[in-house]
Each structure stands twice: as structure tokens, then as C-alpha cells.
Amino acid sequence: MSNANLLLVDDETAFLDTMKKRLSKRDFNVKTADSGMAALDILRENGHQTEVVILDVKMPGMDGIETLSEIKRKYPLVEVIMLTGHATVASAIEGMKHGAYDYLMKPCEIDNLVEKVMEASAKKRRHEQKIIEARMKEITQRMA
Amino acid sequence: MDSKAGVRADYYKSLKRNIFIAVVIVSFIPLLIFGGIIRYVFQTSYTDRVRAHLATMVKKHALEIDTFLTERQANIVSLACAYTYEQYADNTFLKEVLGRIQNAYGAVITDLGIINENGEQISYAGPFQLEDANYSDSEWFRHAISSDIYTSDVFMGLRGQPHFIVAVRSYENGKPWLFRATIDFRAFNDLVQSIHMGETGFAFIINRDGEMQTDFSPRMEADVNRYSKIFTQTITDSPALLSDEPLFDSFESGTEKEIIYVAGLLKKGEWALIFQQDHRDAYSNLYQARRVALLTLVLGGISIILMAFWVSRHTAIRIAEADKEKEIMNRQVIQSGHLASIGMLAAGIAHEINNPVAIMVEEAGWIEDLMEDEEFQESENLAEFTRALGQIRKQGLRCRDITHKLLSFARRSDQRIQFFNINDLIREIAELIAQHARYNNVTITLKLNENLPHIEASQTEVEQVLFNLINNAIDAIDKKGGHIRIRTWQDGGMIRFDIQDTGSGIPGSDLEHIFDPFFTTKPVGVGTGLGLSICYGIVKKMDGDIIVESTVGKGSRFEIRLPVPEAEMEPEQDWGVNIY
Known part of the structure; x- marks a missing residue:
């Protein structure tokens, strides 16, 4: 059982490869996508398995913020951590507004990233737990 | 620069002259x-x-x-x-x-x-x-x-x-x-002599030979022939006048006065009644009107010339001012455009560098990860590997900090008016410029009054002023090194700060030109001569003041005074009455 199922999105494949190796070594199940569109495709295929998406803000084509909105619209329970090149309050706020869990400055310490990912996945699991409980309550109430 | 200023002065001079001429002519x-x-x-x-x-x-x-x-x-x-x-x-x-x-x-x-x-x-x-x-x-x-x-x-x-x-x-x-x-001659004479007009008009009678038929008058021409000439001319020129229409003649007499003669024929053309009067006297009203008109013309002319002079001067000055403002504004636009493009460039570089650095850092991290595996733990150079990888990661993070600073500088090139503390800005710039100062053996000390109110201005512009002044101060200090002191304090409604250097100072003849655009003492290609004129424009735009004091060999001091925004003014401590 891995720590969490991750999806890593960045246009730099070299970055993706290394990060995948490093995170896999830390017992994460990592999938990668080199663009926003590819990320959405992967989520469509095995949508509910993915718990946390690590998303670069600056990408050609569909950029980080657009991809974030799209992910949040289709899979509201998936948590997203933004990786940003420039740690501006403005871009952070924008990411948060669109439902990102947190943001990190690139390049970042792997330990920080792992910590955030763990928090995010925990949050996601808590959410799912609550939803299951709510549903169960509903069902039991209906049965009663 | 001097020749350019000269051309400009000539242009305004000729502009002034043209306006003057146009106004006068019109x-x-x-x-x-x-x-x-x-x-x-x-x-x-x-x-x-x-x-x-x-x-x-x-x-x-x-x-x-x-x-x-x-x-x-x-x-x-x-x-x-x-x-x-x-x-x-x-x-x-x-x-x-x-x-x-x-x-x-x-x-x-x-x-x-x-x-x-x-x-x-x-x-x-x-x-x-x-x-x-x-x-x-x-x-x-x-x-x-x-x-x-x-x-x-x-x-x-x-x-x-x-x-x-x-x-x-x-x-x-x-x-x-x-x-x-x-x-009786007397009775007849009186009849004729009773005719007189004005001051010089009188009458007499002569016969065809020019002999006087009445008393001689002191005003008459000494040369009586002249009268007989008029008389004979009268008759030969226009025999019709033998009827009763009087005849006119006038000529310049020896005493430069013009005299008019009017002759009427008597006694079937044998005698002539001649009336003589000075032209000036006969037309005295005309002469007076002429004098009044001339006086009016002269006074009007003087006032026109004075007005034309004033208008041309005023207009030329206004145009010169407008041109100067326009020029400074143009330069500021160019400068801020320049800064903006530098900013964009910096942002681009920062982004582009950031990704490779991130990859490098991650690769180093990956090696560190692998080093944790058993077989590497035995390696004799393990400590050295770990140190090197740590260094790579550390320097990578340093690169990130630099690019972030670059980005935050680039982002700031805007004209928006903000409230901010001048001390913070001075500290930030002093820090940025400290490296450059160190290369030139210059130390910078800050003496900042911490109780200053915020100022209301475009941060970029104030930054530009500070950059220019501090850079100038560093440039003024030669290789032996020196000292720059920056102070802030408040004086009434003004926030003041000054930059004092121990540089070469500015000679008196240059002192009056230092705020002129394109005035520079730096070698061609080193200075644009725009820095201080832009500073001047910015400070003046903020209703502030910029003052320079300089002693050759001892250094210069630039003081800037900026008004405290009204919102930052201390409210009156008046607890008694509140009227809203």
C-alpha cells in the first residue's frame, strides 16, 4: 500500500522523471503528465484513484490555473498542490481561489513537498470519509 | 549639450521675434x-x-x-x-x-x-x-x-x-x-480792412499793375509783384473768372509757410480783392485734428508695441516651459518603458533559469536519495559526495532566491500611487546597491527616523530617484573610497531625506545645470544626463522639492522634500467639540 496516489504535471520531462523517481522511492504511486490536457486525460482514465495532483503553474498551452479549475470542476475531491516559479502573493491567492490546497516555490525541498502531499492526501481521505459517513447516515435514515 | 541649448535659445528668440512682428503688423x-x-x-x-x-x-x-x-x-x-x-x-x-x-x-x-x-x-x-x-x-x-x-x-x-x-x-x-x-480813401480802405479771419487772414485790393489800392499791411509780401502775378495769372488762366467766381492760389512763401490766396475781381476786372491767410491758420482745425490723430497713433503704437512685446515674451516662455515639460515627460516615458522592458526581460530570464535549476536540484536530490541505499554507505567518499550534493542543492536554492528578487523588482515598474514607508524603500535599495558600493570602496550608512508617516507616491518613481541619487553619489567618489550617508526625518508637513557623499563635489558653474536634461559630466556612453532631470521631474510632480549643496573636494548633498499626504497628517487633538 503506497502512501498516496499522485499525479505530477509539468512541461519539463526531465523534472517529471526525477521527481517520479524520488517520490516513488518515498512510497508514492506516481503518474506523470507533461501538459494540462494530458493530466485531464489521465484523471479521466483512473479518476478516483488519484488523490493529489502536483501542478506547475507555468506551462505552455493550458496553463496551471486553467488546469486547476478544470480538475476542481470535474473531480472536486482531488487535492491540488501548485508549484510556482515566482512566489507572488497574487498567483498564490489566485491558485487558492480556484481551490488549490497549497503552493510551493520551485525548486523546493523534497521533504517540504512530501509533507504537503501527506497533508493533502490526509485531507482528501478525511473528506471522503465524511462523504461516506454522510451517505451511510442517509441510507440508515432512509431504512429507518 | 551647450550647442543644443544654444540652438534652442535661438529658436525661442526667433519665435519671440516672429510673434512680436506678427502682433505688431496685425x-x-x-x-x-x-x-x-x-x-x-x-x-x-x-x-x-x-x-x-x-x-x-x-x-x-x-x-x-x-x-x-x-x-x-x-x-x-x-x-x-x-x-x-x-x-x-x-x-x-x-x-x-x-x-x-x-x-x-x-x-x-x-x-x-x-x-x-x-x-x-x-x-x-x-x-x-x-x-x-x-x-x-x-x-x-x-x-x-x-x-x-x-x-x-x-x-x-x-x-x-x-x-x-x-x-x-x-x-x-x-x-x-x-x-x-x-x-474818401479812408472810408473805402476801412471797408476792405474790416475783412479779416482767424489770426492771419486779411484782405486788400490791387490793380492790374500790382499797385496797392488799399493800405499796405505789415503781413503782406514785401514783393508786391507776386500779387500782380496772381492777378494777371487769374485773368489769363481763366477768363471765366471775370464773372464772379473767386479764384484760389497758394504757394510757399520764403518763410516756409504755405499761404493761400483768394482773389475776387472788382471794377470789371481792373481791380482784384485779394484775401490772404496762412494755410496753417485757415485750416487750424484740420491741423489740430491731425495733431490729435498723430498723438493717438503714437500712444496707440506704443501700447501696441508694449503689448506685442509682452505677448510675445509670455507666449515664448509658455511654449518653452511646455516644451521642457514635454521633453521631461517624454524621457520619463522612455525611461519607464526602458525599465518595463528590463523588467520583462528579467522576468523571462528568471522563469527560464528557474526550471533548469529545479531539475538540477531534483537530480542532486535523487542522487542523495540513492546514496541512502546500502551499497553506497560503505563508500569511502560518502561524506564528500553528501557535502557536494548538499552544496548543489544549497546553491540551487540561492539561484531561486536571486531569480525571485529579480522578479519582484521587475514587477514593480509601475506608476500606481501607493502608501509606503520611505525607510523600508531606502533599506531595500541600500541593500541592493551595497554590492556595487563595496566594489567602489564606498560604505553606506543609514540614519533613519523610524517615526515617519507613509508617503503617497509611485514606489517605482521614488525608487528611481533614490537609485539615481545613490548611484551618482557612488560615481562621485573616486577609487580611494568614501562614505555615503542617507538620512530621513520629518519637518512640519514635509518628509525629508538626504543623500550625502564624500565625493568630488560639483563646481558652481555646473551646479545650476545639473537638473537640465542631457547635462552630464560623465564620459560619453557612461551617463545619459537624464538621471537628475528625471529625479527633478518626479519630485516636482509630487509637489516636492529637490535641493543640492556641494563643495568641491568635500562632497555633495541632495535633499528631497516630499509632502506628507493629508491622510497621514496628525489629526488635531480637539476633544471639546466635534463638528461634522
Whole structure:
């Protein structure tokens, strides 16, 4: 059982490869996508398995913020951590507004990233737990 | 730079001159045209009026004098026919007749005489002892004996007094005799001399030979021939004037005055009544009007010139100011555009560098991860590997910090007005510039008053001012090194800060030009000469002030004063009353 199922999105494949190796070594199940569109495709295929998406803000084509909105619209329970090149309050706020869990400055310490990912996945699991409980309550109430 | 300023000064000078000329021309041309037309119309109509007036006057008096002469003639003709030669030959009878005439007409007729065909005076009545006088040699006698009625010119005659006579020829037994009457010259003279106008207008009578028929006047021309010339000219030039239209003539007399003459013919063209007046006197109103007009023109001209001078000066100054502002603004636009493009470039570089750095850091991290595996733990260089990888990661993170700083600088090139603390800005810039200062052996100390209110301005612009001033200060300090002190304090409604260096100082002759655009003492290519002029523009735009003090060899001090925004002013501590 891995720590969490991750999806890593960045246009730099070299970055993706290394990060995948490093995170896999830390017992994460990592999938990668080199663009926003590819990320959405992967989520469509095995949508509910993915718990946390690590998303670069600056990408050609569909950029980080657009991809974030799209992910949040289709899979509201998936948590997203933004990786940003420039740690501006403005871009952070924008990411948060669109439902990102947190943001990190690139390049970042792997330990920080792992910590955030763990928090995010925990949050996601808590959410799912609550939803299951709510549903169960509903069902039991209906049965009663 | 000097030649450029010179060209510019020349341009404004010629602009000023052109405006001046244009205003003067535009103002003067209508004035002169209008004045000229008015003058012409006025002069023409006034001249015509004066001439008509003089003509009427002369005509009237000529008629009057002619009537006088005709009447006297008629009197004498009727007397001559009234009695016979025998009756008149009697002296006592003649005296009686004279007495009756003088009773009826006054003393106009002085004496009477009867003269026979031989020119002998048969009888005489009058104040002179002229009985038995013989006129056979007199010119008047020869004329009189050959015509029915004869009126003589004025002459002295036997009695030695000016007079003229009227003689009527009658026949007794086929022999002619003359009835002669002497007309009192005085009465006649007074009649003519009563004609005068203005200060110099007077009249007299001459005959065809130019001989005076009235008293000589002191105002008259010494050369009497001139009058006779007028007279003869009158008759030869325009015989029509023998009727009764008066004739005008005027000429410059020797004494440079123009004199007008009006001549009316008398006694069937034998005499002429001449009226003489100085042109200046006759047209005195015209001359006065001319003087007033001239004065008005001169005063108007002076005021036009003064106004034109003022307008041209004012306009040129305003245009020069506007040009200067425009130039400074242009430069600021260029400068801020320049900064913005530098900012974009920096942002691009930061992004581009960031990704490779991230990859490098991650790769190093991956190796570190792998090193944790068992087989590497035995390696003798493990510590060295770990240190090297740690260093790679550390330097990678340092690169990130640099690119982030670059980005945050680039982002700030905007003109938005913000509230901010000047101290923070000074610290930030001092830190940024510290490296550059160290290369030049310059130390920077800050003496900042921490209780300053915020200022309201574009942070980028204030930053630009600080950058320029601090860079200039560093440039002013030579290789031996020096010191820069930056202070902030508050003085009333002004926040002040100054930058004091221990550099070379600015010579007095340069001091007045340092805020001029393109003025620089740095070598070509090193300075643009824009820094201080931009600072000046920015500070002035914020209603602030920039002051420079400098001593050659000791250094310079630039002080900036910026107003405290109203929102930051301490409210009045007035607890008693609150009125809203």
C-alpha cells in the first residue's frame, strides 16, 4: 500500500522523471503528465484513484490555473498542490481561489513537498470519509 | 549639450521675434488703414468746406465793394447831369452841392471839381486849395476825357494824399467837360480792412499793375509783384473768372509757410480783392485734428508695441516651459518603458533559469536519495559526495532566491500611487546597491527616523530617484573610497531625506545645470544626463522639492522634500467639540 496516489504535471520531462523517481522511492504511486490536457486525460482514465495532483503553474498551452479549475470542476475531491516559479502573493491567492490546497516555490525541498502531499492526501481521505459517513447516515435514515 | 541649448535659445528668440512682428503688423495695419481713410475723408471734406467758406466770403465782400463803387459812380453821374456847366462853374454853387451830398452820404465824397477840356479846374469845392489847378498832364485826365465815366486807381495826386476819383464827362456847346469827385480813401480802405479771419487772414485790393489800392499791411509780401502775378495769372488762366467766381492760389512763401490766396475781381476786372491767410491758420482745425490723430497713433503704437512685446515674451516662455515639460515627460516615458522592458526581460530570464535549476536540484536530490541505499554507505567518499550534493542543492536554492528578487523588482515598474514607508524603500535599495558600493570602496550608512508617516507616491518613481541619487553619489567618489550617508526625518508637513557623499563635489558653474536634461559630466556612453532631470521631474510632480549643496573636494548633498499626504497628517487633538 503506497502512501498516496499522485499525479505530477509539468512541461519539463526531465523534472517529471526525477521527481517520479524520488517520490516513488518515498512510497508514492506516481503518474506523470507533461501538459494540462494530458493530466485531464489521465484523471479521466483512473479518476478516483488519484488523490493529489502536483501542478506547475507555468506551462505552455493550458496553463496551471486553467488546469486547476478544470480538475476542481470535474473531480472536486482531488487535492491540488501548485508549484510556482515566482512566489507572488497574487498567483498564490489566485491558485487558492480556484481551490488549490497549497503552493510551493520551485525548486523546493523534497521533504517540504512530501509533507504537503501527506497533508493533502490526509485531507482528501478525511473528506471522503465524511462523504461516506454522510451517505451511510442517509441510507440508515432512509431504512429507518 | 551647450550647442543644443544654444540652438534652442535661438529658436525661442526667433519665435519671440516672429510673434512680436506678427502682433505688431496685425495691429498696425488696420490702425493705419483706418486712420488713413479717416484722415483722407476728413481732410478732403474739411478742405472743401474751408475753400467754400473763403470763396463765399470773398465773393460777398467783392460784391459789397463793387456795389459801393457803383453806387458812388451812380451818385456822381446823377449829380453831373443834375445841373449845367454854367451852374457848376460857380464855386459857391459847387460848395453848396458838396455840402448837400456830404449831408446825404456822409464824408465819403471829399471834394468836387469842374474841369474843362484843357484840364483846367474851373471850379472846386473841398478842403484843399485846388482852384485853378491844371490836370492836363495827369494820366487820369487823359483817360477821363476820353470816356463817359472814369474811376481812377488810387494815387497821390496834387494833394499828396492817397485818393481816387470818379469823373463824368459831359458836353457844353460841343466841348467836353468833366465833373470830378474825390472818394474818401479812408472810408473805402476801412471797408476792405474790416475783412479779416482767424489770426492771419486779411484782405486788400490791387490793380492790374500790382499797385496797392488799399493800405499796405505789415503781413503782406514785401514783393508786391507776386500779387500782380496772381492777378494777371487769374485773368489769363481763366477768363471765366471775370464773372464772379473767386479764384484760389497758394504757394510757399520764403518763410516756409504755405499761404493761400483768394482773389475776387472788382471794377470789371481792373481791380482784384485779394484775401490772404496762412494755410496753417485757415485750416487750424484740420491741423489740430491731425495733431490729435498723430498723438493717438503714437500712444496707440506704443501700447501696441508694449503689448506685442509682452505677448510675445509670455507666449515664448509658455511654449518653452511646455516644451521642457514635454521633453521631461517624454524621457520619463522612455525611461519607464526602458525599465518595463528590463523588467520583462528579467522576468523571462528568471522563469527560464528557474526550471533548469529545479531539475538540477531534483537530480542532486535523487542522487542523495540513492546514496541512502546500502551499497553506497560503505563508500569511502560518502561524506564528500553528501557535502557536494548538499552544496548543489544549497546553491540551487540561492539561484531561486536571486531569480525571485529579480522578479519582484521587475514587477514593480509601475506608476500606481501607493502608501509606503520611505525607510523600508531606502533599506531595500541600500541593500541592493551595497554590492556595487563595496566594489567602489564606498560604505553606506543609514540614519533613519523610524517615526515617519507613509508617503503617497509611485514606489517605482521614488525608487528611481533614490537609485539615481545613490548611484551618482557612488560615481562621485573616486577609487580611494568614501562614505555615503542617507538620512530621513520629518519637518512640519514635509518628509525629508538626504543623500550625502564624500565625493568630488560639483563646481558652481555646473551646479545650476545639473537638473537640465542631457547635462552630464560623465564620459560619453557612461551617463545619459537624464538621471537628475528625471529625479527633478518626479519630485516636482509630487509637489516636492529637490535641493543640492556641494563643495568641491568635500562632497555633495541632495535633499528631497516630499509632502506628507493629508491622510497621514496628525489629526488635531480637539476633544471639546466635534463638528461634522
